[in-house]
Amino acid sequence: MTEANNGGGDTSGLLRIRDPHGHAKVTYVELFFDLVFVFAITQLSHSLLHHFTLAGLAETIFLTLAIWSVWIYTSWVTNWLNPQATVVRLMMFVLMAAGLVMSASIPDAFGDKGIAFAGAFVFMQVGRSIFMCVCLRGRSPNNYRNFLRITAWLIVSGAIWIAGAFAENGARWALWVAALLVEAAGPSAGFRTPGLGRSATTDWDISPAHMAERCGLFVIIALGESLLVTGATVAELAWTHLTIFTFAVCFVASVAMWWVYFSIAADDASEEFARSDDPGRIARLAYTYLHIPLIVGIILSAVSDEVILSHPNGHVSFMQAVAILGGPAIFLVGNLLFKRVLFDEFLRSHVAGLALLTALIITIPLQTPLALAICATGVLLVVGVWENIYAAQWKTANPGWARGKH
Numbered sequence: 001m002t003e004a005n006n007g008g009g010d011t012s013g014l015l016r017i018r019d020p021h022g023h024a025k026v027t028y029v030e031l032f033f034d035l036v037f038v039f040a041i042t043q044l045s046h047s048l049l050h051h052f053t054l055a056g057l058a059e060t061i062f063l064t065l066a067i068w069s070v071w072i073y074t075s076w077v078t079n080w081l082n083p084q085a086t087v088v089r090l091m092m093f094v095l096m097a098a099g100l101v102m103s104a105s106i107p108d109a110f111g112d113k114g115i116a117f118a119g120a121f122v123f124m125q126v127g128r129s130i131f132m133c134v135c136l137r138g139r140s141p142n143n144y145r146n147f148l149r150i151t152a153w154l155i156v157s158g159a160i161w162i163a164g165a166f167a168e169n170g171a172r173w174a175l176w177v178a179a180l181l182v183e184a185a186g187p188s189a190g191f192r193t194p195g196l197g198r199s200a201t202t203d204w205d206i207s208p209a210h211m212a213e214r215c216g217l218f219v220i221i222a223l224g225e226s227l228l229v230t231g232a233t234v235a236e237l238a239w240t241h242l243t244i245f246t247f248a249v250c251f252v253a254s255v256a257m258w259w260v261y262f263s264i265a266a267d268d269a270s271e272e273f274a275r276s277d278d279p280g281r282i283a284r285l286a287y288t289y290l291h292i293p294l295i296v297g298i299i300l301s302a303v304s305d306e307v308i309l310s311h312p313n314g315h316v317s318f319m320q321a322v323a324i325l326g327g328p329a330i331f332l333v334g335n336l337l338f339k340r341v342l343f344d345e346f347l348r349s350h351v352a353g354l355a356l357l358t359a360l361i362i363t364i365p366l367q368t369p370l371a372l373a374i375c376a377t378g379v380l381l382v383v384g385v386w387e388n389i390y391a392a393q394w395k396t397a398n399p400g401w402a403r404g405k406h
Contacts, residue, residue, distance in 0.1 A: 014135045016082045016207070026213050027083040033074070033092050034221060036099035040067045041225045043106040045302045050107070052303070052319050059110055062176070064296055067106075068218075069183050070099070070124050072288050075214045077132055079206050080143060091131050098124045114172060118165035122158035125183070129154050146199045149191035157182035187284045204280030215287045219261055222295050226254045226302035233309045242370075246312045249373055250305040253328075256380035257298060260335055263388060286341040290334055297331025304373065312370035321364050324372050328380055329357045349386035353379050 044067070048060040074095065081088045102120035105113035129151040136144040157179045164175030190198035230250045237243050276282050304323035316324070336350040356379045364372065 013082055013085050014088065015139060016080060026210065026217065027078075029083045029089050029092050030078055030214070031217070033096055033099075034217060036096050036103060037067065037071055037218070038221050038224065039100065040103040040106065041222055041299065042228065043103050045225055045229060045299050047107045048299070048303050049306055052307075052323075054319070057300075057319075057322065060299070061296055062180070063106055063109055064299060065180055065184075065292060066121060066176075067102075068292055068295060069180065070102070070121060071218060072215075072291075073125060074128060075211065076206075076283075076288075077128055078214075079210050080140075081132070081135060088135075091128065095124050095128060098127075110172065115162075115165040118161040118176075122154075122161050125154045126151065126158050143205075145196060146191065146204070149193040149196050149199060150186065152193045152196070153182060153186040153191050184289075187288060201278055201280030201284060204283065206279055206283055208276070208279045208283070211283050211287055215291050216262065218291070219294060219298070222298040222302075223254055223258055226257075226298060226305060227251070229302045230254070230305045230309065233306045237309065242312060243309070246309050246370055246373075249370065249377055250308060253301065253305070253373070253377040253380060256377060256384055257301065257328075257331060259384040260332070260380060260387065261294065263384065282341065286338050290338045290341065293330050293334030294338070295334075297327050297329070297334060299327075300330060301327030303327070308369050308373045313368050316364050316367050316369050316372055320369050321361075321372070324369065324376055325357050325360055328376050329354060332357070332380075332383065347387060347390070349383045349390060352386070353383035356382070 044060055044064055047063075048056055050056075051059070078088075078092075083089060083092065098120045102117055102124070105116040105120070107113075109117040129147055132147045133144060133151060136147055138144075160175050160179035160182065164172045164179060167175055190200060192198035230247060234243065234247045300323055304320070304327050307320050307323055311320070332350050332353050336346060336354070339350070340346055357376065360367075360372065360375050360379075363375070367375070
């Protein structure tokens with residue numbers, strides 16, 4: 001067994017101690033913490049359903065980025081800290097309480113509840129980072145300096161978030177976008193801070209399997225919202241043959257998304273992640289950044305499920321087309337780039353899928369919402385089947401893959 005972090009022992013039990021060849025297990029308190037984000041994802045999709053316009057879509061995407069930022073930063077922290085330690089659990093519970101306030105304010109974040117959203121968001125980001133500094137001081141010098149830098153960046157972005165909460169309309173948008181850009185740029189810039197230098201990804205001693213599993217669980221949360229929307233909508237409709245068939249189409253679409261992400265890529269990507277000479281770089285790019293389009297695509301697809309079930313026939317409106325085709329397209333873009341980082345290739349199955357979804361645009365005037373959804377679901381199934389066949393053939397041709405890096 002080795003220390004969880006470089007640069008000093010930990011006799012307090014605050015840091016994870018793990019076998020370098022083992023798996024840092026996702027704990028029950030982390031799963032409990034995720035329940036707050038089940039609520040957040042529900043709030044995001046329902047808010048978009050009630051404001052199904054381009055402006056509503058822009059707000060939903062922006063708030064999704066903010067919610068993801070809170071969650072992924074916390075996942076980095078629990079990759080290093082020991083969630084079984086009492087003080088760490090208490091920190092997680094405090095974050096959960098603030099997360100509930102943040103999630104509850106989502107529908108009116110750009111209105112009267114802006115200060116509640118921003119206040120809870122900043123409290124979670126800055127408070128968690130300061131807590132991490134306290135835990136790391138004297139135990140992990142490299143990560144301690146890293147979190148001093150992170151804290152400095154989050155304090156700057158937090159001030160902008162709060163300023164935006166007191167502004168209105170365009171000014172709030174401008175300030176909040178600037179704040180989110182600061183947070184998004186931090187990892188890429190190595191959190192360069194005057195007097196503290198910058199972090200290198202090689203200094204980020206992480207558990208690849210833990211990070212991969214955590215992000216996979218968030219994808220499950222998002223897919224779960226799609227199923228909840230489908231089930232809740234069907235429960236309120238008369239169960240005609242058309243309703244049941246439409247329900248089946250929506251369900252198959254969710255299964256296809258799961259298949260595209262989990263059937264092959266999730267486990268194989270985790271293997272490649274663990275073998276990397278610089279897992280910190282992979283965690284930053286493939287998991288911190290490139291999972292964002294995956295989540296946005298799934299949320300948009302969840303909205304399309306409600307739209308299709310409620311209005312299966314008639315002409316396809318612009319926003320309906322955005323949801324029905326845009327959701328799977330954004331999801332496939334995220335998968336394509338994610339797998340490009342891990343496997344160093346652009347998968348032809350995903351490129352073909354995006355081409356087919358693009359081609360469907362010209363058929364929109366001839367389609368009903370249900371017919372268009374059937375086509376989009378068919379594309380996802382084609383991608384899933386193609387990728388599984390390709391992966392099986394590749395592994396047959398490279399039998400040593402499981403024993404060493406190819």
